[in-house]
Amino acid sequence: MLETIRLSKSFKRKKAVQDVNLYLDNGESVGLIGPNGAGKSTTISMISSLIKPTAGEIKLNGENIINKPEQLRRILGVVPQELALYQELSAYENLKFFGSIYKLKGDDLEKSIQRSLEIVGLEGRQKDLVKTFSGGMKRRVNIAVALLHQPKILILDEPTVGIDPQSRNHILETVRMLNQKNGTTILYTSHYMEEVEQLCDRLYIMDNGEIIATGTKGELLSILSAEDTIKVQLSKMNEVFVEQVKAIEGVRKVEASDVNLKVIANKGINLVSELVSLANNHHIQMINFHTETPSLEDVFLHLTGRTLRD
Numbered sequence: 363m364l365e366t367i368r369l370s371k372s373f374k375r376k377k378a379v380q381d382v383n384l385y386l387d388n389g390e391s392v393g394l395i396g397p398n399g400a401g402k403s404t405t406i407s408m409i410s411s412l413i414k415p416t417a418g419e420i421k422l423n424g425e426n427i428i429n430k431p432e433q434l435r436r437i438l439g440v441v442p443q444e445l446a447l448y449q450e451l452s453a454y455e456n457l458k459f460f461g462s463i464y465k466l467k468g469d470d471l472e473k474s475i476q477r478s479l480e481i482v483g484l485e486g487r488q489k490d491l492v493k494t495f496s497g498g499m500k501r502r503v504n505i506a507v508a509l510l511h512q513p514k515i516l517i518l519d520e521p522t523v524g525i526d527p528q529s530r531n532h533i534l535e536t537v538r539m540l541n542q543k544n545g546t547t548i549l550y551t552s553h554y555m556e557e558v559e560q561l562c563d564r565l566y567i568m569d570n571g572e573i574i575a576t577g578t579k580g581e582l583l584s585i586l587s588a589e590d591t592i593k594v595q596l597s598k599m600n601e602v603f604v605e606q607v608k609a610i611e612g613v614r615k616v617e618a619s620d621v622n623l624k625v626i627a628n629k630g631i632n633l634v635s636e637l638v639s640l641a642n643n644h645h646i647q648m649i650n651f652h653t654e655t656p657s658l659e660d661v662f663l664h665l666t667g668r669t670l671r672d
């Protein structure tokens with residue numbers, strides 16, 4: 363349905379986005395995840411024709427629409443990171459104003475406003491001034507604005523940053539409902555891995571302006587399927603022991619702190635028995651150990667050497 367091909371944007375010498383290929387199929391819920399500054403907002407701004415790409419194409423149903431953004435605008439709803447609301451107007455008045463920009467009028471406009479307010483759960487607060495709302499409620503009004511023209515594709519740029527947990531849950535539920543009940547195609551950006559894990563069928567992982575991995579959760583986790591992670595608590599620790607653990611064939615990484623050891627090793631080696639015999643040689647007891655199941659955060663760490671929130 364919607365596709366970007368080698369989409370790139372530079373600001374002077376800064377390459378903010380480079381060669382980004384992504385596609386959204388009809389009815390999919392797709393996550394775009396990456397740390398601050400990865401290039402997510404810039405990518406979204408290009409797709410929503412707020413800024414012009416330096417290079418690349420944006421295709422809608424196979425047709426390059428970079429120079430005819432109005433085609434895409436009709437079917438695209440965008441919830442930007444920054445609030446775009448009039449604080450001195452009520453929620454209803456804000457929606458009325460933005461609805462008129464979409465050229466909605468009369469009964470159609472009224473129905474759209476009430477439908478959008480209902481979706482975000484603010485129909486009971488529509489007469490209240492936006493300035494009296496919590497941050498989370500303002501975000502929900504922002505989402506209602508993006509829904510006024512019943513977009514087929516909804517893009518949300520980090521919609522849960524800095525808001526209370528109740529509004530966050532409400533927003534996640536709203537997005538899930540729009541995707542699963544209304545069939546709205548979703549592109550959801552976040553630097554919270556657990557949100558995209560919950561909401562999205564497929565993910566793109568972005569770092570330093572580039573897509574560094576893509577796939578379903580299962581496909582991304584399989585990047586780590588060649589490794590085992592074992593965490594061990596010991597009765598005591600010494601440096602020679604740690605060095606000998608590092609030297610075990612197939613061990614990739616060892617992190618030691620206090621009496622805890624985390625060992626990442628190639629799958630298939632008999633790491634536990636090697637550790638037990640080494641510990642015995644040093645008169646160290648293994649108090650407990652467990653194998654860790656990798657998460658998508660681990661995939662990100664594996665690919666970039668950093669955590670998402672670094």
Ligand SMILES: Nc1ncnc2c1ncn2[C@@H]1O[C@H](COP(=O)(O)OP(=O)(O)OP(=O)(O)O)[C@@H](O)[C@H]1O
Binds near residue numbers: 397398402
């Ligand atoms: N108008 C601009 N002028 C110069 N540099 C910019 C501009 N907009 C973004 N950048 C730079 O481009 C890079 C990508 O920024 P972008 O906002 O797209 O990242 P992001 O992944 O959305 O992160 P965040 O979650 O912090 O918004 C950053 O290094 C940023 O400083």
